Amino acid sequence: MPMRSALVLPRRHVAHSVRRAYAVRPAPPPRRKPALAPQPIDPAYAVGESTPAEAPAPPRSTFAPWILGALSAGIGFYTLQLYLAASKACLNPHIAELTAQKDVAERYDYTAASFDSEVGFSELLMGVNGLRKKLARKCHGDVLEVSCGTGRNLGYYDIEGAKAKVESLAFIDLSPQMVDVCRQKWAALFGSEKAKQRLHPELKVRFMTGSALGNMPLAPRGKKYDTILQTMGLCSTASPTELLENMARHLDMSNPDARILLLEHGRSYMPWLNKVLDNSAQKHAELHGCWFNREIGELVEAAAKKSGLEVVNERRHHLGTTWVFELKPAQATVKKAKGEVPVVASEQADLKQSAGWLAKLGWS
Numbered sequence: 001m002p003m004r005s006a007l008v009l010p011r012r013h014v015a016h017s018v019r020r021a022y023a024v025r026p027a028p029p030p031r032r033k034p035a036l037a038p039q040p041i042d043p044a045y046a047v048g049e050s051t052p053a054e055a056p057a058p059p060r061s062t063f064a065p066w067i068l069g070a071l072s073a074g075i076g077f078y079t080l081q082l083y084l085a086a087s088k089a090c091l092n093p094h095i096a097e098l099t100a101q102k103d104v105a106e107r108y109d110y111t112a113a114s115f116d117s118e119v120g121f122s123e124l125l126m127g128v129n130g131l132r133k134k135l136a137r138k139c140h141g142d143v144l145e146v147s148c149g150t151g152r153n154l155g156y157y158d159i160e161g162a163k164a165k166v167e168s169l170a171f172i173d174l175s176p177q178m179v180d181v182c183r184q185k186w187a188a189l190f191g192s193e194k195a196k197q198r199l200h201p202e203l204k205v206r207f208m209t210g211s212a213l214g215n216m217p218l219a220p221r222g223k224k225y226d227t228i229l230q231t232m233g234l235c236s237t238a239s240p241t242e243l244l245e246n247m248a249r250h251l252d253m254s255n256p257d258a259r260i261l262l263l264e265h266g267r268s269y270m271p272w273l274n275k276v277l278d279n280s281a282q283k284h285a286e287l288h289g290c291w292f293n294r295e296i297g298e299l300v301e302a303a304a305k306k307s308g309l310e311v312v313n314e315r316r317h318h319l320g321t322t323w324v325f326e327l328k329p330a331q332a333t334v335k336k337a338k339g340e341v342p343v344v345a346s347e348q349a350d351l352k353q354s355a356g357w358l359a360k361l362g363w364s
């Protein structure tokens with residue numbers, strides 16, 4: 001018995017479980033959504049549009065904290081570097097003097113291909129392109145761009161349409177590699193038939209390799225230039241004052257509207273920043289071919305005084321490290337160039353003397 005009952009009981013259990021498993025159960029009642037509380041109607045939403053309560057939430061960006069973190073770390077690191085550079089004593093206290101700065105202009109022969117990508121982003125961030133554009137739009141008549149580099153101002157000149165202010169454009173740079181990039185950029189911008197048709201029909205364009213410290217070709221009709229533009233050039237030449245004086249020699253001084261336009265970079269008006277510049281000037285010059293710690297204001301003033309130019313406009317940006325100058329022939333210079341001013345006694349004596357020598361040599 002005990003054995004049987006032991007066998008029967010489990011069988012009963014099995015049968016019960018089987019019946020339960022196969023029993024047809026009534027379907028569970030459909031789940032109801034909890035009734036939404038009535039929403040106030042927003043008049044800003046048209047009928048049929050979803051109301052703000054039902055609008056899907058915008059996807060959350062998981063990258064934002066990482067990007068912010070990396071940015072803060074970068075800024076922190078940069079600030080620390082600046083602080084360290086500003087608190088270090090300069091090894092060469094004369095490094096801002098021209099005599100202590102060797103000629104590094106040939107660096108551009110090696111960096112021409114990467115120049116635009118090296119300076120492009122920082123210039124964009126600092127708004128330098130806007131300054132370039134402002135200056136280039138002031139150019140008129142026969143224009144000479146000195147130290148043109150890769151032609152970063154090409155797109156800004158007023159050269160399109162019959163009313164264009166620029167009649168001719170001449171570009172000169174010491175580095176043949178830089179001039180090549182400039183020429184290619186011109187071809188990319190204005191080389192197509194469609195682009196050519198937009199240009200002023202009489203516009204003449206020339207690309208020249210050579211030093212702006214020497215004699216430069218005159219404008220197409222054999223006259224001097226109405227505008228001479230240079231951007232970021234005084235930092236790269238061994239003789240910045242001479243370069244400016246030579247620009248003045250190529251400017252039509254008889255034209256009161258003639259201009260020398262400069263966009264340069266150099267020393268700041270903040271002593272701590274000048275310390276940073278002085279401390280890294282040597283390395284920067286050797287790497288990039290540019291002395292960024294020069295006192296641009298002094299150089300321009302000295303050259304202007306010697307050449308009979310007058311500063312019309314002077315502006316500084318970026319803590320004083322970016323300099324913008326507009327120079328014109330002083331009134332007395334214009335008169336002299338037009339022959340309206342009698343030659344002073346000492347000059348007359350010089351002329352007589354040289355005339356005498358020339359006459360002896362058979363020259364009139």
Ligand SMILES: C[S@@+](CC[C@H](N)C(=O)[O-])C[C@H]1O[C@@H](n2cnc3c(N)ncnc32)[C@H](O)[C@@H]1O
Binds near residue numbers: 150237
């Ligand atoms: C910093 S880059 C500036 C290029 C361009 N003007 C710009 O705004 O990007 C300096 C340029 O000055 C040129 N340069 C240096 N000395 C020069 C000289 N004596 N005559 C003509 N160009 C010179 C270099 O070859 C180089 O292309």
